[in-house]
Amino acid sequence: MENLGVRSNLIYTDHGLTGTNRARPGLREALAACRNGDTLVVTKLDRLARSLRDAKDIMDELTVKGVKLSIGGSVHDPTDPVGRLLFNVLAMVAEFESDLIRARTREGMQVAKAKGHLRGKQPKLSTAQQRHLMEVHRAGTHSTAELAELFNVARSTVYRTVQRQSVDR
Numbered sequence: 001m002e003n004l005g006v007r008s009n010l011i012y013t014d015h016g017l018t019g020t021n022r023a024r025p026g027l028r029e030a031l032a033a034c035r036n037g038d039t040l041v042v043t044k045l046d047r048l049a050r051s052l053r054d055a056k057d058i059m060d061e062l063t064v065k066g067v068k069l070s071i072g073g074s075v076h077d078p079t080d081p082v083g084r085l086l087f088n089v090l091a092m093v094a095e096f097e098s099d100l101i102r103a104r105t106r107e108g109m110q111v112a113k114a115k116g117h118l119r120g121k122q123p124k125l126s127t128a129q130q131r132h133l134m135e136v137h138r139a140g141t142h143s144t145a146e147l148a149e150l151f152n153v154a155r156s157t158v159y160r161t162v163q164r165q166s167v168d169r
Helices: 025-033 052-065 081-114 127-139 144-151 155-168
Strands: 039-042 068-071 074-076
Touching (some): 144 155
Parallel strands (some): 039 068
Antiparallel strands (some): 068 074
């Protein structure tokens, strides 16, 4: 962002959040910091919003405040009809790109599931360890907390294993 002329103290980021989520603290702070005559700078439009509705809402908010938008160094004036047209086209492309990514991800997960590669989280205990845990549990010599410590797992894992093994019988 500094290469786009933004001072480091004016850079707002959201770590671990995507443009699909409108409720982002960094975005909220950046929009709140904008004043009449300012220019909001984003590296790419999909960093600002991934849906046409969110992009339009943000652009309307910027227009009311009298703030211009710079996307990767290209300034879009929300009051100019051509600037508004270009922004809307870019927003549609960003939403389309996001929809494509979502569709490809779903398709990839379906293929992986069909091939048996998508199994979810693996159990903490092997089958042999589960059998041993059940033997000790049935003997009644150890409490759940002691079993958890003995097998180096959480108590919830012990409860879950006992419940699953009891259902499987």
